[in-house]
Amino acid sequence: MNVNFLDLKKQYGKIKSELMRELKTVCDSQHYVLGPNVKALEEEIAAYCGAKYAVGVASGTDAILLALVAAGVGPGDKVVTTPYTFFATAGSISLLGAVPVFVDIEPDTFNIDPNEFERLLKRSSKGIKAVIPVHLYGQCAEMDTIRSLAHRYSLSVIEDAAQSIGARYKSRGAGSLGDFGCFSFYPTKNLGCFGDGGMITTNNRRRADKLRMLRGHGSRRRYYYDIVGTNSRLDEIQAAVLRVKLKYLDGWAEGRRKNAAKYTELFGKAGIGSSVTVPEIRKENLSVYNQFVVLAKKRDALRKYLSANGVGSEIYYPMSLHQQKCFKDLGYKKGDFPVSEDAAKKSLALPIYPELKEAELRYVVSTIAAFYS
Numbered sequence: 332m333n334v335n336f337l338d339l340k341k342q343y344g345k346i347k348s349e350l351m352r353e354l355k356t357v358c359d360s361q362h363y364v365l366g367p368n369v370k371a372l373e374e375e376i377a378a379y380c381g382a383k384y385a386v387g388v389a390s391g392t393d394a395i396l397l398a399l400v401a402a403g404v405g406p407g408d409k410v411v412t413t414p415y416t417f418f419a420t421a422g423s424i425s426l427l428g429a430v431p432v433f434v435d436i437e438p439d440t441f442n443i444d445p446n447e448f449e450r451l452l453k454r455s456s457k458g459i460k461a462v463i464p465v466h467l468y469g470q471c472a473e474m475d476t477i478r479s480l481a482h483r484y485s486l487s488v489i490e491d492a493a494q495s496i497g498a499r500y501k502s503r504g505a506g507s508l509g510d511f512g513c514f515s516f517y518p519t520k521n522l523g524c525f526g527d528g529g530m531i532t533t534n535n536r537r538r539a540d541k542l543r544m545l546r547g548h549g550s551r552r553r554y555y556y557d558i559v560g561t562n563s564r565l566d567e568i569q570a571a572v573l574r575v576k577l578k579y580l581d582g583w584a585e586g587r588r589k590n591a592a593k594y595t596e597l598f599g600k601a602g603i604g605s606s607v608t609v610p611e612i613r614k615e616n617l618s619v620y621n622q623f624v625v626l627a628k629k630r631d632a633l634r635k636y637l638s639a640n641g642v643g644s645e646i647y648y649p650m651s652l653h654q655q656k657c658f659k660d661l662g663y664k665k666g667d668f669p670v671s672e673d674a675a676k677k678s679l680a681l682p683i684y685p686e687l688k689e690a691e692l693r694y695v696v697s698t699i700a701a702f703y704s
């Protein structure tokens with residue numbers, strides 16, 4: 332049997348005619364940038380996440396970058412985040428001339444450890460302007476503590492919800508929990524477009540206005556520039572695709588949760604708990620399982636074995652950000668964030684997309700069990 336790590340063709344096949352109809356409408360209109368689909372999608376995403384405003388941008392990376400600019404982060408400011416995330420989270424901070432300050436993750440959720448965050452702030456909060464909690468793999472970070480610390484130390488909270496559209500924390504949607512919520516519509520995300528795309532949510536009208544200006548070179552009126560911005564717009568083709576897919580998103584997330592529950596049951600029965608740890612979802616969280624990531628002993632050998640037996644997998648992420656060459660000047664060293672470093676050594680993402688059949692899940696788990704026996 333072959334089980335691909337991700338098979339977007341299966342999803343595409345089911346909604347192809349609907350997508351083609353909407354794409355044709357956009358092409359017939361010849362209106363490609365900031366048109367009716369972007370406007371409607373912004374309203375739909377804001378409502379979906381429980382935020383007041385949403386601003387479409389060119390990618391999840393730009394969402395973080397522009398949220399940082401709108402939060403007033405600039406050269407020399409410090410921004411706290413986790414070293415165990417996709418590069419864009421910390422890269423955007425650096426690109427602005429600001430300084431990423433890393434805080435280790437919790438071993439069970441892979442999200443920023445609020446206790447470590449508090450310890451850092453107590454040691455020294457000087458120069459820290461914002462915090463970016465990342466809702467990794469589809470599960471929200473521990474937002475109550477993060478928010479109350481941010482409030483106490485006057486920090487902006489920028490949620491990196493790139494992997495977590497539709498996730499809930501204490502019944503509230505990812506993207507509505509901080510000052511800004513940043514989403515990615517990269518094709519592998521739960522809500523993916525036909526290329527790159529992103530969105531920023533906020534509950535504050537002034538911030539939403541600023542973001543709208545920033546994505547259009549800082550102008551409110553054509554050829555008059557009040558601030559310096561950039562070109563970071565979501566286009567009509569992507570918005571039309573996303574509007575079709577948004578209708579199915581909750582059903583797809585439900586399919587992912589069903590698969591995760593099945594994996595958990597099958598791993599439990601396989602009796603390999605000393606070699607493979609399945610992900611934990613906290614009771615206050617509803618995960619959308621953008622990824623199902625296990626911690627596995629002999630991870631690299633297991634991955635090779637899975638590949639040889641037709642099972643696709645991925646490593647998110649093989650090296651913690653504090654150990655990356657480009658961040659050498661930050662002065663971190665091996666051992667500074669042991670939980671992140673351990674996750675980088677052991678994490679393995681297994682196929683979790685909603686179209687998977689139970690027989691395929693069984694095959695993945697039995698192949699892993701065979702490796703350890």
Ligand SMILES: Cc1ncc(COP(=O)(O)O)c(C=O)c1O
Binds near residue numbers: 391416527529
């Ligand atoms: C956690 C996280 N942050 C940011 C991004 C950046 O999003 P994009 O690839 O749309 O720029 C991604 C997606 O790859 C991500 O997974």
